[in-house]
Amino acid sequence: MEVYKFGGASVKDAAAVRNVAGILRSEVTDTTCVVVSAMGKTTNALEVVLDAFYQGRPDAAQTVKAVVETHLHILHGLFPDPAHEAYAKVKALFTDLMREARSLGKTPYDEAYDRIVSYGERLSTCIIAEYLNDQGIGTAELDARNLVITDGHFREGKVLWEPTAERIRKAAAQVREDGLLVALTQGFIARSEDGKTVTLGREGSDYSAAIFSYCLDAEKMTIWKDVPGVLNADPKYFTNTQKLDYISYYDATELAYYGASIIHPKTIKPLQNKHIPLHVRSFMDVAAPGTWVGLDDVPNSEIPSFICKPKQVLLSIYPKDFSFIDESNLSEIFGILVKNGMKVNLMQNSALSFSVCLDQTRGDLDAVLSQLSPRYDCRFNQELELVTIRHHTQEVIDNIVGGREVLLEQRTRQAAQLVLKI
Ligand code: ASP
Ligand code: MG
Numbered sequence: 184m185e186v187y188k189f190g191g192a193s194v195k196d197a198a199a200v201r202n203v204a205g206i207l208r209s210e211v212t213d214t215t216c217v218v219v220s221a222m223g224k225t226t227n228a229l230e231v232v233l234d235a236f237y238q239g240r241p242d243a244a245q246t247v248k249a250v251v252e253t254h255l256h257i258l259h260g261l262f263p264d265p266a267h268e269a270y271a272k273v274k275a276l277f278t279d280l281m282r283e284a285r286s287l288g289k290t291p292y293d294e295a296y297d298r299i300v301s302y303g304e305r306l307s308t309c310i311i312a313e314y315l316n317d318q319g320i321g322t323a324e325l326d327a328r329n330l331v332i333t334d335g336h337f338r339e340g341k342v343l344w345e346p347t348a349e350r351i352r353k354a355a356a357q358v359r360e361d362g363l364l365v366a367l368t369q370g371f372i373a374r375s376e377d378g379k380t381v382t383l384g385r386e387g388s389d390y391s392a393a394i395f396s397y398c399l400d401a402e403k404m405t406i407w408k409d410v411p412g413v414l415n416a417d418p419k420y421f422t423n424t425q426k427l428d429y430i431s432y433y434d435a436t437e438l439a440y441y442g443a444s445i446i447h448p449k450t451i452k453p454l455q456n457k458h459i460p461l462h463v464r465s466f467m468d469v470a471a472p473g474t475w476v477g478l479d480d481v482p483n484s485e486i487p488s489f490i491c492k493p494k495q496v497l498l499s500i501y502p503k504d505f506s507f508i509d510e511s512n513l514s515e516i517f518g519i520l521v522k523n524g525m526k527v528n529l530m531q532n533s534a535l536s537f538s539v540c541l542d543q544t545r546g547d548l549d550a551v552l553s554q555l556s557p558r559y560d561c562r563f564n565q566e567l568e569l570v571t572i573r574h575h576t577q578e579v580i581d582n583i584v585g586g587r588e589v590l591l592e593q594r595t596r597q598a599a600q601l602v603l604k605i
Contacts, residue, residue: 184355185211186404188218188370188392193407193466194307195223197260203311204318206407206469207365211320214359216399218327218370218392219311221303222257225250226371226385233299236284237292243284251277254306261314269313276306293337297372297382301328304369304388312367321363325354328374331383331394335375339384342394343376351398368395389447397453404459406446407466412474413438413445416489427474427486434573435461435476437598438490451476487579492528492569494543497590497602498551501536501560508537519554523547528569529600531591538591540569540602564590568603575599 187207194200207217221229228250235243254273262269280302287295304327312324330350333340358366370388373381383390389406396404413435414424430438432455439448445463454461454476464473500516502508516537520527524546530539541548543565552561567590570583580599591602 184214184216184359184399184401186216186218186392186396186399186401187211188389188404188406189220189466190370190388190406190408191220191223191225192409194219194311197257199466200257200261200311200314202466203407204315204320206466207315207320208318209469211364214355214364214366216355216366216368216395216401218368218388218395219304219307220370220388222307222310223253225253225303225306226300228253229300229303230296232280232284233296236287236299237295244281247277247281247284250302254310257310261310262317267313269310272309272313273306276302276309291337294379297337297380300382301369301372301380304372308367308369315365315367320365321361322365322367323358323361323363325358325366325368327369327372327391328380330354330368331373331391333373333375333381333383335377335379335381337379338382340373340375340381342373342383344398346376347394348398351395355399384447384449386447387449389450393450393453396459397457400457401459403462404454405462405464407464408445409465409467410445411465411468411471412463413476415486417491420491420493421489425486427488428472429475429477430488431478432476434488437571437573438488446476485574487575488573489583490571490573492542492571493605495528495567495569495602496541496543496548496563496565497538497567498541498548498561498563499536499538500555501562503558503560505535507534508532513537515558516555519551520546523550523554525551529591529593529602531593540567540591564604566605568605570601570603572599572601573597 189203194203232246232250235246258269258273283298308324312322315322330347332343332346334343355366370391371382373383375381392404412426413430414426416424418424432451435446436451439446458478461476462473465471502512526542526545528540528542555561572579572583575598584603588604589601593600
């Protein structure tokens with residue numbers, strides 16, 4: 184079985200949903216598992232809804248209106264007949280959403296978050312399943328919460344692979360037996376063993392598709408995007424980007440980990456473990472070749488790739504007693520970083536100092552500084568940029584630096600990482 188994943192942008196309005204149906208009609212010949220995200224920016228809108236209800240704001244009910252309106256607009260675009268069943272189904276989901284939002288009470292925030300935000304994906308599959316069936320594309324809508332079982336860690340569920348695989352295989356086999364072409368399910372959402380709704384982390388639908396691919400031993404997974412494939416740099420930060428025809432699992436993981444926004448970082452590992460190829464294709468240009476992600480030793484893997492992480496702090500730490508940096512200092516420093524929620528992107532030590540590059544927008548830097556201050560002197564710079572260049576050459580590095588000050592640099596054979604002033 185193959186697995187397709189359509190993200191929010193690919194189902195953002197009625198025309199986009201029609202396009203998805205067109206892709207399925209032209210591409211799918213055998214039962215296929217299709218994972219979809221919430222439509223457009225619905226997840227962001229539901230975060231607003233959650234916060235309004237959670238804080239008991241008087242205008243809370245108003246915040247749902249925006250979500251209702253976008254979905255109604257899409258329904259009108261897809262189902263001209265106002266008596267179509269899709270309207271009643273969507274209405275029932277909104278009734279449930281309101282009921283749940285009103286009864287959050289003292290539910291812990293992260294649990295409430297997953298409960299409310301999951302409606303985005305549920306609305307999306309509800310509408311798309313109705314539309315595909317209307318179009319004669321036999322579709323079963325499967326609730327991912329009955330299939331993907333997690334440890335119950337809200338907003339970041341960890342998959343329990345055995346029960347998940349068993350359920351997914353069974354459900355998919357049933358869809359095939361029923362002679363349907365599409366097993367449609369939600370990305371991002373899952374549940375705990377005791378039946379509570381759990382999500383897998385923002386932008387987690389790619390990861391969901393990888394979970395389905397792994398459990399189904401898929402021949403192939405396809406992510407449909409609004410770009411022609413994986414580019415060697417984010418066009419937001421770099422000009423003259425180049426599409427990569429083929430990259431290794433290893434490169435894809437490294438690119439995603441250091442901030443390339445094209446693929447969710449957790450996506451590659453399950454695919455790599457079973458050697459399932461990933462094809463990243465454009466939903467706007469089905470004829471375009473896209474990018475293949477697969478095993479190493481591949482053609483054109485030497486094209487340099489650039490990933491830029493803005494908003495970095497470089498913190499340099501010096502023991503006050505001029506002792507050397509050793510394992511016990513490092514363990515103390517890391518304890519403080521972890522305790523204060525810092526995300527470490529790069530580190531380097533010398534005899535007398537230890538430097539770390541951290542996300543500026545995560546954790547509590549002031550607390551870190553004050554907890555280090557009894558035993559360490561600290562210096563730091565903010566508003567820096569961490570640039571990772573895979574398959575670097577000196578010329579490429581010189582170009583990126585372009586006369587800027589380099590505060591820290593690390594090189595391996597595969598990658599160069601530079602912390603730069605903007
Ligand atoms: N809808 C979720 C989000 O926007 C999951 C996803 O799109 O991957 O984060
Ligand atoms: Mg999304």
